[in-house]
Amino acid sequence: MKNRSRNSYIAAVCIIAVVIIIAIVAVVRIRPHASSSLKAEADDTRVRLEAMADRDISSAQETIDQVQGPGEEETEVVHEGGGEIVFSLDGGMLPLEELREYNYKEIFSDCVVLGDSIAMGLDSYGILNSSEVFAVVGVYIGQVDASLTNAAAMNPKKAFFTYGVNDLNTYEYQLDWYRDDYTSLLKRAQELMPNTELYVALILPVTDYALSEQPNYARMDEYNEIIKEVCDELGVHWMDLSFTFLDEYYDDDGIHAYPEFYYGWLYYMAVGSGLIQEGESQ
Amino acid sequence: MRKKQRDERKKANRILAVFLVVALVGFMIVNLAVKDRESSALENRSLSQRPRITWQGITSGTFMERFETYESDQFVGRDAFREIYTFFRRVGGKHEENGVYLGKSRQLLEDISVPDPKLLSEDINGLNLYAQTYPDVTTHVLLVPDAADILSDRLPTFASVADQDSLFLDFRAQLDESIVWMDAAPVLRAHTDEKLYYLTDPHWTTQAAYDVFVETASDLGIEDPYVTEYESLCATYLFNGTLASTSGFHLGLKEQIDVMLPVNETAYVVTYVEEQEKTASLYSVEALDTRDKYALFFGGNYPLIEIDTASEDESVLLVVKDSFANCYLPFLIPHYGKIIVVDPRYYSGSINEVTDTYGVTETLFLYSGNTFFTDANLNGFLEAD
Numbered sequence: 041m042k043n044r045s046r047n048s049y050i051a052a053v054c055i056i057a058v059v060i061i062i063a064i065v066a067v068v069r070i071r072p073h074a075s076s077s078l079k080a081e082a083d084d085t086r087v088r089l090e091a092m093a094d095r096d097i098s099s100a101q102e103t104i105d106q107v108q109g110p111g112e113e114e115t116e117v118v119h120e121g122g123g124e125i126v127f128s129l130d131g132g133m134l135p136l137e138e139l140r141e142y143n144y145k146e147i148f149s150d151c152v153v154l155g156d157s158i159a160m161g162l163d164s165y166g167i168l169n170s171s172e173v174f175a176v177v178g179v180y181i182g183q184v185d186a187s188l189t190n191a192a193a194m195n196p197k198k199a200f201f202t203y204g205v206n207d208l209n210t211y212e213y214q215l216d217w218y219r220d221d222y223t224s225l226l227k228r229a230q231e232l233m234p235n236t237e238l239y240v241a242l243i244l245p246v247t248d249y250a251l252s253e254q255p256n257y258a259r260m261d262e263y264n265e266i267i268k269e270v271c272d273e274l275g276v277h278w279m280d281l282s283f284t285f286l287d288e289y290y291d292d293d294g295i296h297a298y299p300e301f302y303y304g305w306l307y308y309m310a311v312g313s314g315l316i317q318e319g320e321s322q
Numbered sequence: 323m324r325k326k327q328r329d330e331r332k333k334a335n336r337i338l339a340v341f342l343v344v345a346l347v348g349f350m351i352v353n354l355a356v357k358d359r360e361s362s363a364l365e366n367r368s369l370s371q372r373p374r375i376t377w378q379g380i381t382s383g384t385f386m387e388r389f390e391t392y393e394s395d396q397f398v399g400r401d402a403f404r405e406i407y408t409f410f411r412r413v414g415g416k417h418e419e420n421g422v423y424l425g426k427s428r429q430l431l432e433d434i435s436v437p438d439p440k441l442l443s444e445d446i447n448g449l450n451l452y453a454q455t456y457p458d459v460t461t462h463v464l465l466v467p468d469a470a471d472i473l474s475d476r477l478p479t480f481a482s483v484a485d486q487d488s489l490f491l492d493f494r495a496q497l498d499e500s501i502v503w504m505d506a507a508p509v510l511r512a513h514t515d516e517k518l519y520y521l522t523d524p525h526w527t528t529q530a531a532y533d534v535f536v537e538t539a540s541d542l543g544i545e546d547p548y549v550t551e552y553e554s555l556c557a558t559y560l561f562n563g564t565l566a567s568t569s570g571f572h573l574g575l576k577e578q579i580d581v582m583l584p585v586n587e588t589a590y591v592v593t594y595v596e597e598q599e600k601t602a603s604l605y606s607v608e609a610l611d612t613r614d615k616y617a618l619f620f621g622g623n624y625p626l627i628e629i630d631t632a633s634e635d636e637s638v639l640l641v642v643k644d645s646f647a648n649c650y651l652p653f654l655i656p657h658y659g660k661i662i663v664v665d666p667r668y669y670s671g672s673i674n675e676v677t678d679t680y681g682v683t684e685t686l687f688l689y690s691g692n693t694f695f696t697d698a699n700l701n702g703f704l705e706a707d
Contacts, residue, residue: 046331046334049334078556078559078578079559081555081556082556082557082558082559084555085555085556085557085581086557086607086610088555088583089557089581089603089605089607089618090607092602092603092604092605093601093602093603093605093606093607095602095603096602097591097600097601097602099589099602100589100590100591100602100632101591101630103589103632104589104590104591104630104631104632106632107589107632107633107634108632108636108659143678143679145679145680146679146680146681166671166675169595169626170595170596170597170598171593171594171595171596171598171599171600171628174598190598193599193600194593194598194599194600195600
């Protein structure tokens, strides 16, 4: 009796053992051996694909431009060697309805706009594509190296610099530091984007209310003078777009803008840089 | 004699008791010692982490519940135990797990999804409205049948799935007559001698995408789809797809992903708009080092991609798609000046906005039957704002 129960006990253990062995065999299945020629082919393909990924986008872009032709919108750059871009506003600024007509995403498709929270509005209000706006909220010019590198990686035809308002609070009365930092910003940009036309927009004005809240803004003109001088020295274009910032476009803080502001700002940026001809209809 | 027997039994009992204690304590110690994993590449999901002890958690019981799922997720040897489990289910005659059939010839097949009638009719209205709003833009629809439809003979015996052909037929009949229907099913049925679907993944192969491209190119107005010659190259032979990981079947099976590279390439630049990146390649080699090797094509799915090409053709094609399009898109490059690719699962804008912004001249909706009929994001994209 006892013997039998022991036998059945051993039998049960054996069965469990067999089951475990089967399970282990199931897990450690013989891996299908890839033939060595297949491995060689995969390695070769990988090398080719890696080479494709490392290709320079500027040469591909050149080929595309050649085939697709220079396009009508590609107008001659008017201001060789930098300097001020002057707007002849004989008929006054275009009305908003007309400014809205333009397809700015298309117009700026090979360009980048760099800036702070004001430029950020271009992306968040959907006026430009994210790939055209390289903005970081609250930055001053000493902090923008990463934006510059990312923007340069897009191989843009034109780059617009719209920094400024935060600089006044950062540098305060240290105008020499500001001059040094602006010089290195533009030099770095020229170095990273040797084939890109650079444009600097002067710092946009703030309202009296903003001025009363933050006295640093009173140095606006001195700052803009420095920007002009640095641009002239380095052969970079600059433009004063303050006329596009109408009173009704100011947000409550007297610094930031309502969406309506951006159409005029971009339109004159595009006109000033030759992306569109003034008065040319869409 | 009796005493000896009793002693032996005692000894056996002792061994068993010791073994039991060792097993219990051993597993506990190993479980404590082995570091928790953040996610399981095999199951393609993140694993639950050790819950924090709070008074509230203990009194409400959520702590214990969380601890239980944490333990079962982080149990040492989880992957091996899962495989043993599916092995026994297979031996026991189970041929379906999480909506995946274990078919003949090692083929895994995803169950055919049946559309929610309300969602589908909204999609149809959206498509028709779009075609009517833009009469100058030719709208094309290319639904790719799934493996369980084309390879239905590989389904396990007695398994029955919905008839995808008739789902397509119903859908097609409700589309505006200006919409061009591109019929992939007959092309694929004529090529069942080739490997059309991965064994362990729901996607079609590059070869299948190429077959459908060349044989339906005339629907897209492409005159000579053979103008560019391609060479088919193995990019990896170590692919194990998501059907294997969701079902647990064939987790050890490795298969090949091919790319077809043009002999004379048309130059192009790919812009990942929201990621603010540009590249001169359609392939993301890094994906080959991950489990998700199908992401080799375009690095996976992105909200909005622009492809500028050096094609002589000036038309602008908008492709609204799921991941099935990723291995098909490369064949379009020589034939369009610009291709805009939108994945509505990730893109928040509307189709009218995209069409206007880019001056789209032709539109292609490319989905697999299963994703199209279960997708709940296309509708929002089609809605005019």
